[in-house]
Amino acid sequence: xxxxxxIVTKTLExxxxxxxxxxxxxxxxxxxxxxxxxxxxxxxxxxxTFDVPRQSLRFEAVLPKTSAAMYEDFKRFVAERxxxxxxxxxxxxxxxxxxxxxxxxxxxxxxVRARAGNLEYAVRALxxxxxxxxxVFLRDGRYYEYMIETFEVDRDQLx
Amino acid sequence: xxxxxxxxxxxxEKAPSRRSFFKPLAAGAAAAAAYQTKLNAAxxxxxxxxxxxxxxxxxxxxxVSSFEGRGMTGAEIFAKLCKEEDLAAMFCCPGNYTVIxxxxxxxxxAYGGRSEGSMCAAADGFSRVTGEVTACSGxxxxxxTNMIMNIGAAHSARTPLLxxxxxxxxxxxxxxxxxxTGYQQPTTTGMKKYGKRLxxxxxxxxxxxxxxRNLKTGIPGxxxxxxxxxxxxxxxxxxxxxxxxxxxxxxxxxxRAVPNRKEVEQAMDMINKAERPLIVAGxxxxxxxxxxxxxxxxxxxxxxxxxxGPTRGHFPDDHRLSAAMAHxxxxxxDLIVFIGQYCMPSPNEYNFAAGVKAIRVHPVPEDIxxxxxxxxxxxxxxxxxxxxxxxxIPAKKRDAWVSExxxxxxxxxxxxxxxxxxxxxxxxxxxxxxxxxxxxxxxDLLYAGDIDPKxxxxxxxxxxxxxxxxxxxxxxxxxxxxxxxYQYGAIGPDMAMMxxxxxxxxxxxxxxxxxxxxxxxxVTSDAxxxxxxxxxxxxxxxxxxxxAVVYNNNxxxxxxxxxxxxxxxxxxxxxxxxxxxxxxxxxxxxxxxxQTPEELRAALKRSYQIAARENVSxxxxxxxxxxxxxxxxxxxxxxxxxxxxxxxxxx
Numbered sequence: 001x002x003x004x005x006x007i008v009t010k011t012l013e014x015x016x017x018x019x020x021x022x023x024x025x026x027x028x029x030x031x032x033x034x035x036x037x038x039x040x041x042x043x044x045x046x047x048x049t050f051d052v053p054r055q056s057l058r059f060e061a062v063l064p065k066t067s068a069a070m071y072e073d074f075k076r077f078v079a080e081r082x083x084x085x086x087x088x089x090x091x092x093x094x095x096x097x098x099x100x101x102x103x104x105x106x107x108x109x110x111x112v113r114a115r116a117g118n119l120e121y122a123v124r125a126l127x128x129x130x131x132x133x134x135x136v137f138l139r140d141g142r143y144y145e146y147m148i149e150t151f152e153v154d155r156d157q158l159x
Numbered sequence: 160x161x162x163x164x165x166x167x168x169x170x171x172e173k174a175p176s177r178r179s180f181f182k183p184l185a186a187g188a189a190a191a192a193a194y195q196t197k198l199n200a201a202x203x204x205x206x207x208x209x210x211x212x213x214x215x216x217x218x219x220x221x222x223v224s225s226f227e228g229r230g231m232t233g234a235e236i237f238a239k240l241c242k243e244e245d246l247a248a249m250f251c252c253p254g255n256y257t258v259i260x261x262x263x264x265x266x267x268x269a270y271g272g273r274s275e276g277s278m279c280a281a282a283d284g285f286s287r288v289t290g291e292v293t294a295c296s297g298x299x300x301x302x303x304t305n306m307i308m309n310i311g312a313a314h315s316a317r318t319p320l321l322x323x324x325x326x327x328x329x330x331x332x333x334x335x336x337x338x339x340t341g342y343q344q345p346t347t348t349g350m351k352k353y354g355k356r357l358x359x360x361x362x363x364x365x366x367x368x369x370x371x372r373n374l375k376t377g378i379p380g381x382x383x384x385x386x387x388x389x390x391x392x393x394x395x396x397x398x399x400x401x402x403x404x405x406x407x408x409x410x411x412x413x414x415r416a417v418p419n420r421k422e423v424e425q426a427m428d429m430i431n432k433a434e435r436p437l438i439v440a441g442x443x444x445x446x447x448x449x450x451x452x453x454x455x456x457x458x459x460x461x462x463x464x465x466x467x468g469p470t471r472g473h474f475p476d477d478h479r480l481s482a483a484m485a486h487x488x489x490x491x492x493d494l495i496v497f498i499g500q501y502c503m504p505s506p507n508e509y510n511f512a513a514g515v516k517a518i519r520v521h522p523v524p525e526d527i528x529x530x531x532x533x534x535x536x537x538x539x540x541x542x543x544x545x546x547x548x549x550x551x552i553p554a555k556k557r558d559a560w561v562s563e564x565x566x567x568x569x570x571x572x573x574x575x576x577x578x579x580x581x582x583x584x585x586x587x588x589x590x591x592x593x594x595x596x597x598x599x600x601x602x603d604l605l606y607a608g609d610i611d612p613k614x615x616x617x618x619x620x621x622x623x624x625x626x627x628x629x630x631x632x633x634x635x636x637x638x639x640x641x642x643x644x645y646q647y648g649a650i651g652p653d654m655a656m657m658x659x660x661x662x663x664x665x666x667x668x669x670x671x672x673x674x675x676x677x678x679x680x681x682v683t684s685d686a687x688x689x690x691x692x693x694x695x696x697x698x699x700x701x702x703x704x705x706x707a708v709v710y711n712n713n714x715x716x717x718x719x720x721x722x723x724x725x726x727x728x729x730x731x732x733x734x735x736x737x738x739x740x741x742x743x744x745x746x747x748x749x750x751x752x753x754q755t756p757e758e759l760r761a762a763l764k765r766s767y768q769i770a771a772r773e774n775v776s777x778x779x780x781x782x783x784x785x786x787x788x789x790x791x792x793x794x795x796x797x798x799x800x801x802x803x804x805x806x807x808x809x810x
Contacts, residue, residue, distance in 0.1 A: 090490060132490070135507075141796040144790060
């Protein structure tokens with residue numbers, strides 16, 4: 001039987017195997033937490049921590065250097081991902097996970113806690129959410145200059 | 160011919176007229192009168208006319224060369240091979256004289272334009288809307304190097320483009336004899352499928368076969384041959400002197416790799432088990448003319464389809480199973496099947512769910528698994544695969560998936576309309592046309608009025624222009640849309656590329672047959688038009704009817720890169736209010752100048768009607784402001800396109 005850390009690691013490895021992360025590793029492990037690092041959107045290095053006792057996963061600095069207004073938009077976007085108006089296969093089920101956003105020094109972090117013990121679902125929900133932040137939230141026109149400045153990309157290289 | 164409007168802003172009314180400008184120059188009434196007399200005495204400025212030699216030359220009967228008598232030159236032998244291979248068209252500037260004259264004489268449709276680079280783009284455009292092999296040609300050295308940007312664009316687009324150039328004489332190699340010496344083949348390294356400097360006159364046919372083997376089989380790409388004088392002008396009176404002088408059925412094959420039956424069955428099983436399967440119909444589906452098979456299979460099994468590649472329309476945007484506008488639904492797909500995706504993105508570059516299952520069908524094995532890990536890789540011809548799918552895939556109804564596609568398309572339409580509403584507001588506030596408004600007006604002309612929505616071939620390029628216009632252009636039948644900046648991101652070939660595409664429409668080649676003679680339309684920017692504006696002369700010369708909409712925002716689209724760098728801004732700006740419409744008039748086309756949505760609507764309609772009726776091209780100068788890309792002041796700013804689908808240009 002797989003332990004909870006095994007489930008999280010295996011689910012994340014699935015994404016690495018699918019080319020979603022271009023690089024992936026477990027960088028620190030203790031009884032209570034596991035830290036992972038992956039190279040993902042905009043070639044950024046993302047840090048993810050699994051809190052074993054709390055059954056929660058936290059992405060630090062999903063979006064760095066944000067403004068307060070952007071954070072408000074971000075929270076709205078996250079809430080919309082849980083809307084019953086979305087098709088079931090694209091909706092994050094609030095019965096399964098609780099999502100908490102926070103902002104410190106401009107950096108937005110996202111924490112997902114498995115409510116019903118379904119950790120695979122929690123990992124998939126979190127990965128799907130951050131993926132949509134980069135695929136949808138950042139692309140609607142308001143954050144074009146933010147991406148140029150924050151991710152330090154050349155305008156000709158921003159896709 | 161000209162019907163240019165003169166829209167006068169209050170500032171312009173204060174500007175000096177010709178009369179008031181000269182007034183202070185005259186010392187008095189006598190001097191002014193003397194000057195007027197002089198003006199009156201000046202001979203009238205002659206009109207722009209098409210030389211009478213032009214129709215005569217175009218109506219000449221093709222010449223069949225023979226080994227008898229004076230025999231055939233190396234150029235004529237090569238031209239014979241091009242003709243036998245049905246080379247669809249050649250676009251060139253004078254230079255490489257022996258070869259271009261021989262190809263034209265052999266009966267290959269030939270066009271002469273104003274710069275080799277533009278002619279290269281035109282050949283690419285002709286190929287993009289037909290799938291056929293085309294050629295471009297230029298003189299050694301400068302003419303050849305002028306083509307480089309557009310050879311690069313053709314390489315990124317996997318265009319079967321034959322690049323020809325003369326290259327001095329072998330006898331002068333390394334001596335810098337006379338002028339224009341250059342090593343051509345190293346220059347095209349990294350942007351061709353095959354290349355060769357021909358050095359043995361008796362192998363000219365053999366290397367022609369090399370060229371077409373590469374152009375017509377496998378994954379297409381540019382082939383570059385450079386002809387030294389010893390080869391082009393060599394004379395042959397005896398076919399026995401030529402190596403490998405045999406017909407195309409001997410030197411290449413039409414045979415294609417048929418996909419393994421078991422693997423196809425596995426793919427069909429995966430498609431069947433998926434709830435929301437999506438086919439990405441890549442360029443290979445167009446190149447192999449497999450659109451009917453694709454449509455049959457899609458309608459039978461109700462899977463969604465989105466096209467990708469430098470050409471759009473091999474699955475209609477207006478089809479109920481099209482995901483080209485269904486941006487949200489792309490992320491719902493639970494199985495992706497890439498068919499003939501020649502330029503492969505990485506997983507996060509397409510708007511799919513993270514980790515979605517993928518199958519890839521590709522004509523050659525080397526590329527399968529590159530960039531995008533697959534559950535199943537199938538080596539095989541796209542048409543053969545889709546034939547099997549059309550014949551064997553079980554019929555299935557997917558009502559929920561079809562409904563989701565429709566809802567998603569409606570949502571994207573709403574976003575477009577929201578941008579349009581913002582654009583209208585900005586246009587009214589500034590008396591300049593916002594790009595979202597320009598895009599909607601072009602859309603309404605082509606797809607929401609009296610014109611058959613399948614009729615007009617369109618192309619689009621430029622940064623701001625491409626981003627706003629791309630999401631409003633539709634491709635409802637094969638070869639209807641050209642993504643001018645596809646993958647390479649070249650700014651500027653748009654106009655020339657669409658001259659080539661429009662030439663194909665005029666001739667009714669391949670998928671253009673049903674719309675033979677219809678006008679085409681290109682939307683480009685003030686930055687872009689500078690690279691190929693002169694091809695209005697070519698369009699006028701050959702009566703190619705093209706409506707060019709030029710978004711004039713007085714700057715390079717990337718001007719915000721200078722914000723915060725005070726000593727840089729001058730490098731990003733042009734003179735304001737340049738009159739590209741006037742420049743077009745000077746080249747024998749019509750010019751229109753617009754500043755409001757209403758003026759644009761009228762100008763578009765007028766220009767299209769004249770293009771259809773009289774084969775006359777028009778440039779519509781759409782006066783805008785660079786600041787419209789500032790999202791804070793003028794929302795929505797730059798909303799990056801969703802890939803794949805309408806507006807996609809990277810893959």
